Amino acid sequence: MTPSEPAGPNATPPTSPTSETPPSPARPVRTATLAGIAREAGVSAPTVSKVLNGRADVAPATRARVEGLLRAHGYRRRRSEATRSPLIDLIFHELESSWALEVIRGVENVAREEGLSVVLSESAGRLTPGRTWADQVAARRPHGVILVLSGLDESQRALLTSRSIPFVVMDPAGDPGDDVPSIGATNWHGGLAATRHLIELGHRRIAALSGPARMMCSRARVDGYRAALETAGLPYDPGLIRAGNFHHDAGYRLGLDVLRRPDRPTAVFAGNDLQALGLYEAARELGLRIPEDLSVVGFDDLPVARWVGPPLTTVRQPLREMAEAAARLVLDLARGDGATAATRVELATSLVVRSSTGAPPA
Amino acid sequence: MTPSEPAGPNATPPTSPTSETPPSPARPVRTATLAGIAREAGVSAPTVSKVLNGRADVAPATRARVEGLLRAHGYRRRRSEATRSPLIDLIFHELESSWALEVIRGVENVAREEGLSVVLSESAGRLTPGRTWADQVAARRPHGVILVLSGLDESQRALLTSRSIPFVVMDPAGDPGDDVPSIGATNWHGGLAATRHLIELGHRRIAALSGPARMMCSRARVDGYRAALETAGLPYDPGLIRAGNFHHDAGYRLGLDVLRRPDRPTAVFAGNDLQALGLYEAARELGLRIPEDLSVVGFDDLPVARWVGPPLTTVRQPLREMAEAAARLVLDLARGDGATAATRVELATSLVVRSSTGAPPA
Numbered sequence: 001m002t003p004s005e006p007a008g009p010n011a012t013p014p015t016s017p018t019s020e021t022p023p024s025p026a027r028p029v030r031t032a033t034l035a036g037i038a039r040e041a042g043v044s045a046p047t048v049s050k051v052l053n054g055r056a057d058v059a060p061a062t063r064a065r066v067e068g069l070l071r072a073h074g075y076r077r078r079r080s081e082a083t084r085s086p087l088i089d090l091i092f093h094e095l096e097s098s099w100a101l102e103v104i105r106g107v108e109n110v111a112r113e114e115g116l117s118v119v120l121s122e123s124a125g126r127l128t129p130g131r132t133w134a135d136q137v138a139a140r141r142p143h144g145v146i147l148v149l150s151g152l153d154e155s156q157r158a159l160l161t162s163r164s165i166p167f168v169v170m171d172p173a174g175d176p177g178d179d180v181p182s183i184g185a186t187n188w189h190g191g192l193a194a195t196r197h198l199i200e201l202g203h204r205r206i207a208a209l210s211g212p213a214r215m216m217c218s219r220a221r222v223d224g225y226r227a228a229l230e231t232a233g234l235p236y237d238p239g240l241i242r243a244g245n246f247h248h249d250a251g252y253r254l255g256l257d258v259l260r261r262p263d264r265p266t267a268v269f270a271g272n273d274l275q276a277l278g279l280y281e282a283a284r285e286l287g288l289r290i291p292e293d294l295s296v297v298g299f300d301d302l303p304v305a306r307w308v309g310p311p312l313t314t315v316r317q318p319l320r321e322m323a324e325a326a327a328r329l330v331l332d333l334a335r336g337d338g339a340t341a342a343t344r345v346e347l348a349t350s351l352v353v354r355s356s357t358g359a360p361p362a
Numbered sequence: 363m364t365p366s367e368p369a370g371p372n373a374t375p376p377t378s379p380t381s382e383t384p385p386s387p388a389r390p391v392r393t394a395t396l397a398g399i400a401r402e403a404g405v406s407a408p409t410v411s412k413v414l415n416g417r418a419d420v421a422p423a424t425r426a427r428v429e430g431l432l433r434a435h436g437y438r439r440r441r442s443e444a445t446r447s448p449l450i451d452l453i454f455h456e457l458e459s460s461w462a463l464e465v466i467r468g469v470e471n472v473a474r475e476e477g478l479s480v481v482l483s484e485s486a487g488r489l490t491p492g493r494t495w496a497d498q499v500a501a502r503r504p505h506g507v508i509l510v511l512s513g514l515d516e517s518q519r520a521l522l523t524s525r526s527i528p529f530v531v532m533d534p535a536g537d538p539g540d541d542v543p544s545i546g547a548t549n550w551h552g553g554l555a556a557t558r559h560l561i562e563l564g565h566r567r568i569a570a571l572s573g574p575a576r577m578m579c580s581r582a583r584v585d586g587y588r589a590a591l592e593t594a595g596l597p598y599d600p601g602l603i604r605a606g607n608f609h610h611d612a613g614y615r616l617g618l619d620v621l622r623r624p625d626r627p628t629a630v631f632a633g634n635d636l637q638a639l640g641l642y643e644a645a646r647e648l649g650l651r652i653p654e655d656l657s658v659v660g661f662d663d664l665p666v667a668r669w670v671g672p673p674l675t676t677v678r679q680p681l682r683e684m685a686e687a688a689a690r691l692v693l694d695l696a697r698g699d700g701a702t703a704a705t706r707v708e709l710a711t712s713l714v715v716r717s718s719t720g721a722p723p724a
Contacts, residue, residue, distance in 0.1 A: 086498065087481070095467050097665075098460050105457050108484050117498055119449070120482040122470050136448065136479055248669055277669040284671055307610055307639040309646055309671050
C-alpha cells in the first residue's frame with residue numbers, strides 16, 4: 001500500500017527519503033556512527049544531528065542524502081541520545097463510531113498514569129498514514145506510536161526506527177509482519193462463538209456480513225463463522241456472505257439484499273455492531289421482527305448495543321483493554337524492554353447474549 | 363470551581379503558582395520587561411526565560427516566585443518571542459459518546475488544513491482540568507487550547523496568557539465571562555423548537571429531562587422548553603421536570619420515574635439523545651409504544667438517532683461545525699487577530715423530525 005500525498009505546509013519535497021529503498025529488517029543495528037555518516041554524506045556531524053532532530057534548517061537534498069545513509073546503515077540513536085517529548089502518538093485510519101472512542105479512552109488512561117499526553121491523528125480513511133504525518137512524528141519524537149487499523153510502509157518504519165520511536169499496531173488491517181508488535185482480539189474465535197450460538201438455537205440458514213476483505217480482523221471473523229458451520233456439519237453457502245465496510249449503511253444495504261432472497265436466512269452474523277444496526281433498519285423496513293422472524297448477532301459490544309431495541313446479542317471485544325495493552329507495550333519498547341518487541345497479543349472476546357437472538361420461526 | 367489535584371510525575375509542588383492570587387483581567391498587558399522581572403525576583407534573565415519555557419531545571423521555589431511576578435505584572439510574551447509547537451490542545455471534561463467524536467473530527471479537520479497535530483486530553487469528568495495538564499500545555503506551547511464543556515480557573519488562565527497561548531471554550535459548562543471567547547449552539551431556541559413541535563402535535567402534558575444544572579447549555583434548553591409552554595398558554599408543572607446527567611442511565615431512571623406517574627405525560631423532551639435512548643428503554647420496559655403511547659424528542663442528532671427504532675426526532679446541534687469554528691477562532695487568536703478575542707458564537711440548531719413523535723393517545 002503506498003501512502004497518498006496530502007497537501008499542506010509540512011508536505012515533504014519529491015526528494016523525500018521516503019522515496020528511497022528501505023533496509024532489510026535483518027540488518028544489524030548501528031553499523032555506523034553519526035560522524036561516519038556525516039563523512040560519507042560530506043556534511044558536518046551537527047548537520048546529521050539536525051536531520052535526526054527533525055530541524056527545518058537543512059536543505060531538502062542534504063536531508064534526503066543523510067536520511068538515505070541513516071537508513072542504509074540501519075542507524076539507530078542510542079537511547080541516551082534520544083530526547084523524547086512527553087507524548088504518545090495515536091493514529092486511526094478513520095475516527096468512526098464509539099469504537100474509536102473506547103480506544104482513545106484506553107490510551108488516555110495509560111498516558112495519564114505515565115504523565116504523557118496523547119497526540120491524535122486520522123489518516124482520513126487511508127490504511128497507511130500520509131508522509132506529512134510521519135515527518136511530524138519524527139520531528140516531535142513521542143515515546144511511541146500506536147496505529148489503529150492501519151500500518152506503516154517500509155520507509156515510514158525506517159524513519160521512526162532511525163529515531164528510536166517504537167510503534168505498535170492495534171488490530172492490524174493488513175499483515176504487519178512478525179517483527180511488528182501488534183494487539184488484537186480473538187476475532188476468529190468470536191465469529192465461531194457467534195455462529196455456534198445461532199446454530200444451538202436451531203438456525204440452519206445463517207448469513208454473514210463481513211467487513212472489508214483487506215482487514216485481517218474481518219477475514220478472521222468470517223472464517224470463524226465458516227468453521228462453526230463446518231464443524232456442525234452444515235452446508236457453507238457463499239451466497240449467504242456479503243462483504244461490507246463495518247458501517248451502518250452496509251448493514252442496511254446488504255441486509256435488504258440478503259433478506260429479500262426467496263430462501264431468506266433466519267439469522268445473520270452481522271460482522272460488527274454498526275452493521276447489525278443497519279440490519280435492524282432493513283428488517284424494520286421489510287416488516288421482519290427481531291428475534292421472532294430474524295436473529296441478529298453483532299461484534300464489538302459498543303455501548304449502543306445495550307440501548308437499541310431489542311438489545312443486541314453481540315461478541316464483546318475488550319477495546320479499552322486492548323488500547324491500554326497497546327499503550328503499555330509501546331512504552332515498554334520505549335524503555336528498551338526488547339523482550340516484548342515481537343509480540344502479537346490477542347485479548348479474548350466473549351459472547352454477550354441479549355434479546356436479538358432466539359429460535360428460528362417455525 | 364477548584365481543580366482537584368491529580369497524582370503523577372508532573373504534579374506541581376505545593377509552592378505551585380496556581381496557589382497565588384491572579385491578576386485582574388483589566389490590568390494592561392506587559393507592564394514589565396523580562397529583565398525587570400528577573401531583577402525583582404533576584405534571578406538572572408535566563409532563569410526567567412527557563413520558567414517561561416517550562417524548563418524543568420529551575421528550583422520550585424524560584425519558579426513559583428517568578429511565576430507570581432509574571433502574573434502580578436500581567437507579563438505577556440511578544441508574539442515574536444513565543445515559539446509554538448505545531449500543536450492544538452483539545453481537552454474534554456469527559457470523552458463520552460460519539461458527541462465527543464464529532465467534536466474531535468471537527469478539530470482534526472482544521473488542524474489537518476493547517477499542518478497542525480491535535481493533543482487530546484480528558485479531565486476525567488472534572489469541569490476544570492488538573493494542574494498537571496496546565497503545566498504540560500504551558501511547557502509544550504501549542505498554537506492554542508480548545509476546552510470542551512470545561513473551563514479554566516484564574517491561575518490556569520494566567521499561566522496560558524503569560525505564554526501567549528490563546529484558548530477558546532466550546533459550549534462552556536459554567537459562565538466563562540465575557541472576556542473568554544466561546545463557541546456554542548442555540549440551546550435555548552432548540553429547547554423551544556422541540557417543545558413547540560410537541561405542542562403542535564397536540565400534546566399538553568410534556569415532561570423534560572435536563573442535564574446537569576451546572577451546565578449552561580442544559581439550563582438554556584429547559585428554559586426554552588418552559589418558554590414554549592408559557593407562550594402556548596400551557597401550565598408549567600415543575601413535577602414534570604427531572605435533572606439528569608446527559609447519560610443513558612439517567613434517561614432510563616428518570617424516564618421510569620416520570621412515566622410511572624398516575625398523570626403520565628404523553629411526551630418527553632429528553633434533553634439530549636443519550637437520555638432519549640434511556641427513555642426508549644424505560645418505555646419498552648413499561649410496555650409503552652413510541653410514538654403511539656409516548657412521543658420523545660432528543661437533542662444533538664448523534665448518528666445513532668437515525669439508527670434506533672423508531673428513528674429519533676431530535677434537535678440537531680452542528681457539533682463538527684462548532685468544533686471547526688472553535689479551532690479557527692483559536693488559531694485567529696494565535697495569529698494575533700484580536701478582533702475576535704471577546705467573541706461568543708452560537709451556531710444554529712434545527713429540529714429534525716423523524717418517527718418518535720406523533721399525536722398524543724386519544
